Amino acid sequence: MLVELQAQHELDVWPGDDPIPRQELLTRIAGADALICVLTDRIDDDLLDAGSRLKIVANIAVGYDNIDLPAVRRHGIIATNTPDVLTDSTADLTWALILGVTRRAAEGDRLIRAGGWKGWTFDFMLGTELRGKQLGIIGAGRIGRAVAAKASAFGMNVVFARRDGTPARGPDDRTIDEILISSDVVSLHVPGSPANRHLIDRKALARMKRSAFLVNTARGSVVDEDALVWALNERLIAGAALDVFANEPSVHQGLLKFENVFLVPHLGSATRETRTAMAALAVRNVLAVLGGEAPVTPIL
């Protein structure tokens, strides 16, 4: 991939595994025609001013809450993301979370490692079965639909709420409130936009069944984490599985004490295959724009 870019353009690659420090990015962006960035890079007026030659910002992520889109437009720059290529891996991880939290997989792992397993007993560490239960998907986009496509393998019925909460258009469509009050697993697949901030707040959590699980592979900002800790303390829901957090990489301390909370460190798209495809798509976007063509996957 980088070879393709290098054949046509001069590259400046940040060699570190950790995100590039902000000041370093602001310095190195001067003179660049394109930026390939990741979701930990904040793309705002300061960066776009520093990179006054930029024509494209290619985000290696489907989400783009790290990009100030009005600022990008003001600067006359194209922004792109990486949809589709990560849909299946994120849907798979969602199922890992659903299965993990309902069957207490991480809790069992912790118990074994702590030397706490005393042996098989009839009613030891019982979980919750999925067959015949309802999966409520909030956000009926590509990833939400891909999660739904795998639900029949586990015998779950699926209902959807559109991200804007608009009521039924098809037989499986529900309002967000209908999803909350009737689902056994509620899975979030909305973008991390300001409009969706704290979509799941105290009020929403209080509407869920006490036996229900909340799953978030979308963005941390969609869930009010204080409210989630409160709901777990009050046993208003049965558990939660989270791939994303409000202040990554720090995780709300209140969540750590619950055995019925399954936490993974933002791994939705983290397979070799998907990350390779995401990087390749970002490169294609850059090559297209610098070659005077339309971007492949513009953020509109």
Ligand code: GLV
């Ligand atoms: C990952 O969270 C992404 O938005 O691609």
